[in-house]
Amino acid sequence: xxxxxxxxxxxxxxxxxxxxxxxxxxxxxxxxxxxxxxxxxxxxxxxxxxxxxxxxxxxxxxxxxxxxxxxxxxxxxxxxxxxxxxxxxxxxxxxxxxxxxxxxxxxxxxxxxxxxxxxxxxxxxxxxxxxxxxxxxxxxxxxxxxxxxxxxxxxxxxxxxxxxxxxxxxxxxxxxxxxxxxxxxxxxxxxxxxxxxxxxxxxxxxxxxxxxxxxxxxxxxxxxxxxxxxxxxxxxxxxxxxxxxxxxxxxxxxxxxxxxxxxxxxxxxxxxxxxxxxxxxxxxxxxxxxxxxxxxxxxxxxxxxxxx
Amino acid sequence: xxxxxxxxxxxxxxxxxxxxxxxxxxxxxxxxxxxxxxxxxxxxxxxxxxxxxxxxxxxxxxxxxxxxxxxxxxxxxxxxxxxxxxxxxxxxxxxxxxxxxxxxxxxxxxxxxxxxxxxxxxxxxxxxxxxxxxxxxxxxxxxxxxxxxxxxxxxxxxxxxxxxxxxxxxxxxxxxxxxxxxxxxxxxxxxxxxxxxxxxxxxxxxxxxxxxxxxxxxxxxxxxxxxxxxxxxxxxxxxxxxxxx
Numbered sequence: 001x002x003x004x005x006x007x008x009x010x011x012x013x014x015x016x017x018x019x020x021x022x023x024x025x026x027x028x029x030x031x032x033x034x035x036x037x038x039x040x041x042x043x044x045x046x047x048x049x050x051x052x053x054x055x056x057x058x059x060x061x062x063x064x065x066x067x068x069x070x071x072x073x074x075x076x077x078x079x080x081x082x083x084x085x086x087x088x089x090x091x092x093x094x095x096x097x098x099x100x101x102x103x104x105x106x107x108x109x110x111x112x113x114x115x116x117x118x119x120x121x122x123x124x125x126x127x128x129x130x131x132x133x134x135x136x137x138x139x140x141x142x143x144x145x146x147x148x149x150x151x152x153x154x155x156x157x158x159x160x161x162x163x164x165x166x167x168x169x170x171x172x173x174x175x176x177x178x179x180x181x182x183x184x185x186x187x188x189x190x191x192x193x194x195x196x197x198x199x200x201x202x203x204x205x206x207x208x209x210x211x212x213x214x215x216x217x218x219x220x221x222x223x224x225x226x227x228x229x230x231x232x233x234x235x236x237x238x239x240x241x242x243x244x245x246x247x248x249x250x251x252x253x254x255x256x257x258x259x260x261x262x263x264x265x266x267x268x269x270x271x272x273x274x275x276x277x278x279x280x281x282x283x284x285x286x287x288x289x290x291x292x293x294x295x296x297x298x299x300x301x302x303x304x305x306x307x308x
Numbered sequence: 309x310x311x312x313x314x315x316x317x318x319x320x321x322x323x324x325x326x327x328x329x330x331x332x333x334x335x336x337x338x339x340x341x342x343x344x345x346x347x348x349x350x351x352x353x354x355x356x357x358x359x360x361x362x363x364x365x366x367x368x369x370x371x372x373x374x375x376x377x378x379x380x381x382x383x384x385x386x387x388x389x390x391x392x393x394x395x396x397x398x399x400x401x402x403x404x405x406x407x408x409x410x411x412x413x414x415x416x417x418x419x420x421x422x423x424x425x426x427x428x429x430x431x432x433x434x435x436x437x438x439x440x441x442x443x444x445x446x447x448x449x450x451x452x453x454x455x456x457x458x459x460x461x462x463x464x465x466x467x468x469x470x471x472x473x474x475x476x477x478x479x480x481x482x483x484x485x486x487x488x489x490x491x492x493x494x495x496x497x498x499x500x501x502x503x504x505x506x507x508x509x510x511x512x513x514x515x516x517x518x519x520x521x522x523x524x525x526x527x528x529x530x531x532x533x534x535x536x537x538x539x540x541x542x543x544x545x546x547x548x549x550x551x552x553x
Contacts, residue, residue: 219402283398284400287397288411289382289386291412291458291462292387292411292412292462302400304402
């Protein structure tokens with residue numbers, strides 16, 4: 001266990017809403033590849049993996065619990081790949097708050113590649129919230145490449161909310177969700193890039209079970225010279241419903257590519273995709289100016305709402 | 309008091325320069341209700357936008373309470389108490405009705421009670437709308453009423469409303485006219501409403517007919533309403549013939 005300093009606790013508050021490095025319920029704080037603190041509860045057990053870096057988190061069947069698993073990196077040049085596996089028991093109803101914050105004041109790139117696998121039992125409900133944030137005045141890049149794989153058993157529900165707030169120079173996100181009979185997944189992805197940042201997101205939702213549902217909502221803002229590429233794919237392999245909605249605001253000299261795809265392999269698969277990219281509408285800015293905001297405040301408020 | 313002096317505005321299109329406003333001068337007394345009316349394309353909305361700063365005139369002056377605001381920004385005009393309700397209000401993904409009312413209100417924190425009151429005045433139930441996003445899920449009439457609620461939330465000194473009745477159902481329209489009547493009765497706000505509705509025109513102290521970029525007529529509602537009705541056929545030679553048949 002290592003001590004948390006003020007930079008650490010500030011990062012933890014931004015990415016996981018933790019006050020002074022503490023949270024209610026179970027939690028595990030990973031700092032610079034080590035465990036800074038861990039608390040288990042009766043229903044939530046966190047254990048370190050023995051064969052590779054990472055943890056296993058087990059939620060007891062039928063429990064209603066919250067678990068925080070933030071990662072912070074403050075050592076410039078640190079690169080790590082971490083494997084976290086979640087086992088959610090039948091009928092459980094849990095909130096998992098993850099997040100990664102990098103404070104890089106050095107010259108070298110810091111990188112966190114988190115590989116998360118969710119095994120969600122029958123009729124269990126999971127809300128998974130993940131925030132990515134980078135800061136620091138060094139020249140070293142902040143890199144995050146998250147991979148999320150989720151297996152939803154019959155009647156399971158996963159609500160996944162991911163956001164990249166600021167300061168991540170490069171990210172490559174891969175998400176794959178497999179839904180069983182009657183299972184439902186809702187993925188909400190929010191992304192803000194600026195400067196020369198680059199963000200890539202590949203997402204595949206496989207609706208394998210009868211009456212499964214999948215919904216992808218992607219909202220992004222690309223500013224300055226940044227580049228974003230989205231490839232959300234929904235595949236219907238049974239009677240199912242899938243909806244992909246990608247909305248992006250483009251600013252400055254940014255570039256956005258949005259490539260949603262839907263594939264039906266079953267007569268009763270009902271799939272929809274929508275994608276839109278555009279600048280902030282002039283009448284939106286004017287409206288907020290007539291309410292007393294300056295043009296800069298109006299732009300900020302529109303972006304804040306869009307990414308909220 | 310609002311004074312418009314010798315305002316001109318033109319646009320360039322394929323046919324060359326088109327005059328939209330042609331040397332318009334008028335005065336709107338403090339705490340009065342003035343209706344701008346007249347045929348489509350006559351210049352009413354352009355005139356209203358020039359008052360709010362959404363368009364800049366080619367020449368002329370806009371004076372608000374003795375201050376020349378002709379070249380003032382929209383934001384500064386808003387902070388002087390001028391507000392503007394758009395004919396086709398924009399929608400915002402991710403901004404809730406509650407947020408928009410909060411931005412509009414001069415109070416640092418808008419109470420739920422006040423927010424409810426503004427929505428009720430435009431015929432919307434706060435419980436149904438406060439937490440809804442002002443996005444494409446709302447109908448045109450709903451967005452329009454929310455727009456008017458934001459104007460009420462600003463507690464403005466000058467309220468400009470561009471066709472507030474457009475897209476609003478009959479029941480809500482009645483509620484809305486009662487609200488305008490009540491604001492006017494309180495006498496705390498100067499109101500300019502662009503409207504073609506007899507019910508709204510009849511509330512006005514002063515009716516100004518804007519046609520082909522000039523003030524064609526002005527007077528009380530009683531003076532102007534009969535001439536508007538008789539003038540609805542315009543110059544079209546066919547309409548009279550159709551009626552004769």
